[in-house]
Amino acid sequence: MRLGVNSFNFALAASFLVSESLAQCPDYTTYSQAPHDPRSSGPLGLPYMRPAPACRTFNSSAVEKVIVDMKSLLKDPDLARLFENTFPNTLDTTVKYFSKSENLAFIITGDITAQWLRDTANQFAHYHSLLSVDPDLATLVKAVINNEARYVAQYPYCGSFQPPPESGLAPSHNDWADGVTVNPQVIHVSNSGSFSLTRECKSRPVNNQTVFECKYEIDSLCGFLKLSRSYYNATRDSSFMNANWRDAIDQIFRVINEQSQGTFDENFNFISYYNWTGGNHALSPAVDNGGNGEPKAYTGLVGTHHRPSDDLSVFAFLTPANAMLSVELMNLAHLLDSTGQLRNVSQQAKEWSARIQDAIWKTTVWDAFFVVCLTSDTQQVVDNIFAYETNGFGGRYVMDDANVPSLLSLPYLGFLDKQNPAYVATRKLLFSGGNPYYAAGKKFNGVGGPHVDAWHPWPMSHISSIFGTDDDQEILQSLYIIANNTNGLGLIHESQSIYDPTSYTRSWFAWANSYFAEMILDLAERKPGLILKQNKSYIPGK
């Protein structure tokens, strides 16, 4: 939308120069699969995995300072090396295009050349405190927000996108989107900029030059909101709230209204605002009920079709995604109030935030059900447990999937305190055989998900878990499970086999690297004595 055609040639020339200078750089997917010297001096001897300076995709002196600081502060040289590799990974490797004059930036996830709304919000989360001290970094994040605002305004149901045309970068082909039909395809809100459900639907295919994948995942929209409020919080600059951004906000409320409704109305008319097929030779699995997913009944929660892992939801109401939505809608209301903008939207945001929060506590917390322990045939009664998914008919799925938002990450998301009894009980269950997607081997354990398979848990689950506890022993245990299981590569991978230390997925997964570094910085502030030489909090940018 509103693509500036005039400056297209300039952008082409600029991106040509970047790709020219990066031409001799090794592909980081390959680079990240082999260890590079020098090694860290701790027992793990971890390699140095940053690309050569000339191959880095964005330079920030503020980021370099944090690396120097942390290397001298951390007790364990292996952890220092992991921090050094992971903290700059987003800037080192994923900024495919940035134009200050166009106010656009294209950020890839790592080994997949597409911009996911969820991933980018997380890829930048650990830099927030630096935005007030590094104006160029702040300008980059503002350009990311503007690029995403255009995507969301046009395709609020899609989660992953192609480069903006101004970049001159070619779109990538996504095999997983082949053979998939998405309905409705393009929606134009007839009175753009105003909040109205009146729509004009045109049956045009989702444009694969703009969209990489159009699975509907409500947390993608939360990622966009999180990035927006974090940027404002750090910079107090409200100039990102332009027409694109306001259109995107309107579309987010449209999705919330549509996807909170039950599957049938009172006369059993079938309600479908969005459907996604798959099947018919598509690599992606088909979605039940003509692409609409399992039926759901109104509870106040907002449904989703796929999980943050891009896997099919079993039940539509994903508890952790709704928790994130509730938090981010309240943050949105605060943002609008403090900038004096869209007071009416702020009111709606507060109402939805409260409604969702209320529905989470009333409909997703379960008492008194039986769990069979793997190691014995005794049954155990557990209480006060969050279900991962519900459907409003009483259906529930007690499990967790490692991708954030997850149940383990509820404190990280800002939904509840880590001491909350329901969280404490749920966390305990999730790290046990009572969670179908928990698995443990001799060296590695954790929570995974069906995205890879049940015996490849994700290091990310331990990162979420560290954010969810104040117990020093639990923190150190999780920290070293992560550090010990990088297959000697010094980066955070997507998943790791419990049987085979050399079997892992995604050597280049920028979000996981950022999340690890964010967790280390959280510990440096919250529990300095545990990981730093001195028991004194370190806060970047301070």
Ligand SMILES: *[C@@H]1O[C@H](CO)[C@@H](O)[C@H](O)[C@H]1NC(C)=O
């Ligand atoms: C980052 O700095 C290095 C020099 O240290 C330079 O070669 C490289 O081109 C810079 N990268 C960008 C994107 O400006």
Ligand SMILES: *[C@@H]1O[C@H](CO)[C@@H](O)[C@H](O)[C@H]1NC(C)=O
């Ligand atoms: C877009 O779709 C067309 C028609 O299905 C296909 O030929 C083309 O390869 C697709 N392009 C991308 C970038 O996926």
Ligand SMILES: *[C@@H]1O[C@H](CO)[C@@H](O)[C@H](O)[C@H]1NC(C)=O
């Ligand atoms: C809020 O007010 C603006 C400007 O008057 C209007 O365009 C928009 O539709 C309203 N939004 C809601 C949620 O009522």
Ligand SMILES: *[C@@H]1O[C@H](CO)[C@@H](O)[C@H](O)[C@H]1NC(C)=O
């Ligand atoms: C704003 O920034 C402060 C300080 O960095 C942080 O503690 C707070 O959680 C942030 N709030 C939001 C809504 O981002």
Ligand SMILES: *[C@@H]1O[C@H](CO)[C@@H](O)[C@H](O)[C@H]1NC(C)=O
């Ligand atoms: C899929 O969505 C389209 C457009 O919203 C709608 O016309 C159609 O009835 C839906 N199909 C099913 C099976 O729900």
Ligand SMILES: *[C@@H]1O[C@H](CO)[C@@H](O)[C@H](O)[C@H]1NC(C)=O
């Ligand atoms: C990590 O590996 C070290 C040996 O390098 C071992 O002493 C420690 O127990 C391991 N920690 C965990 C949590 O696996």
Ligand SMILES: *[C@@H]1O[C@H](CO)[C@@H](O)[C@H](O)[C@H]1NC(C)=O
């Ligand atoms: C660090 O200081 C805090 C607060 O004074 C204290 O509770 C904690 O035990 C200390 N940690 C270490 C490892 O000394």
